[in-house]
Amino acid sequence: MKDQFEDFFINNDFDINEPHSGHEDRFLRKLNRQQEHKKKLSWTWMGAAASILIVLSFFLGKYSLEENSIQTMFPEMAETETFFVNTIAQELKEIEKFRNIETESIIEDALDQIEELEDQFKNFKKDLSVIGNERQIIKGMIDNYQQRLQILEQLLFQLEYIKNPTQQNNDNNEFI
Numbered sequence: 001m002k003d004q005f006e007d008f009f010i011n012n013d014f015d016i017n018e019p020h021s022g023h024e025d026r027f028l029r030k031l032n033r034q035q036e037h038k039k040k041l042s043w044t045w046m047g048a049a050a051s052i053l054i055v056l057s058f059f060l061g062k063y064s065l066e067e068n069s070i071q072t073m074f075p076e077m078a079e080t081e082t083f084f085v086n087t088i089a090q091e092l093k094e095i096e097k098f099r100n101i102e103t104e105s106i107i108e109d110a111l112d113q114i115e116e117l118e119d120q121f122k123n124f125k126k127d128l129s130v131i132g133n134e135r136q137i138i139k140g141m142i143d144n145y146q147q148r149l150q151i152l153e154q155l156l157f158q159l160e161y162i163k164n165p166t167q168q169n170n171d172n173n174e175f176i
Contacts, residue, residue, distance in 0.1 A: 052096050055111060077138055084145035091152040098159035106162075110155040117148050 099107055124141045128134060 051108070051111065052092070052099075055092055055114075077141070080142060081145075084142075084149070088145070088148055088152065091149065091156065095152065095155055095159065098156075098163060103159055103162060106158060107155065110151055113151050114148050117144050117151075120144055 095107060095110075121141060121144045124137055124144065128137045128141075
């Protein structure tokens with residue numbers, strides 16, 4: 001049996017074709033590029049997903065914890081606050097559909113502005129429980145919500161323009 005294998009290998013030529021010089025190097029470079037691209041892409045999407053979860057949990061968590069205190073103190077504010085919180089959450093979901101490498105920095109800048117407004121809103125709530133001028137503070141809280149929505153709407157407009165700039169130019173020409 002051993003002789004049959006030896007005869008088989010001796011009589012048959014194997015691996016007579018060699019790849020071109022540098023083939024292995026080119027193959028390894030392409031393989032490494034694909035792996036790097038996959039790593040970058042997965043981290044980007046994981047970061048996007050994490051920021052979505054953080055922002056939504058921040059909005060919804062804060063809302064559910066503080067909802068009772070505002071509602072009990074000022075029942076007329078409850079419906080307004082529910083409207084704004086739901087609208088903001090809906091806008092954030094819409095914005096996340098546009099998230100990619102190209103739009104990441106624009107979205108993060110807007111979310112930073114929203115975060116600053118949330119800090120301002122916390123101060124309004126503190127003032128509401130301490131200071132007696134409730135009407136003016138509630139107006140400031142509503143203005144704060146409106147500013148957040150305005151930032152998100154402007155961001156959506158920018159993202160839609162980035163996604164389809166020719167469509168926006170056509171729309172602008174129709175109104176002129």
